[in-house]
Amino acid sequence: MSRPSRIGPDAALARLPGWARAAKDAREAITRTYRFADFNTAFGFMTRVAIKAEQLDHHPEWFNVYNRVEVVLTTHDADGVTELDVALASFMDAAAQAAGAQD
Numbered sequence: 231m232s233r234p235s236r237i238g239p240d241a242a243l244a245r246l247p248g249w250a251r252a253a254k255d256a257r258e259a260i261t262r263t264y265r266f267a268d269f270n271t272a273f274g275f276m277t278r279v280a281i282k283a284e285q286l287d288h289h290p291e292w293f294n295v296y297n298r299v300e301v302v303l304t305t306h307d308a309d310g311v312t313e314l315d316v317a318l319a320s321f322m323d324a325a326a327q328a329a330g331a332q333d
């Protein structure tokens with residue numbers, strides 16, 4: 231998936247319960263906020279996602295305060311949402327669940 235083509239947010243969101251259109255963003259992007267037990271758990275999640283992001287060569291935009299991680303995903307190279315965003319979002323959901331995240 232080196233040159234992903236745009237699938238758009240609706241197709242992505244249909245496969246990603248818990249995710250939403252990033253409404254405050256002028257760009258086409260999807261977002262989800264995870265809450266963990268504490269900072270250590272949140273940062274452990276981010277570390278696992280960072281390793282996956284490097285493998286995919288696809289990187290999240292995210293913001294962390296203590297136990298909260300806000301994520302925005304979009305594919306800069308495609309000017310929109312692609313299969314790479316679905317792949318990274320799905321990995322994040324599994325990692326967050328394994329780390330005991332609450333919505």
Ligand SMILES: C[C@H](O)[C@H](O)[C@H]1CNC2=NC(N)=NC(=O)C2=N1
Binds near residue numbers: 288304305307308
């Ligand atoms: C050169 C490198 O492959 C590109 O810049 C990659 C890196 N990570 C990326 N991450 C995201 N989210 N979108 C991209 O288009 C993107 N492109």
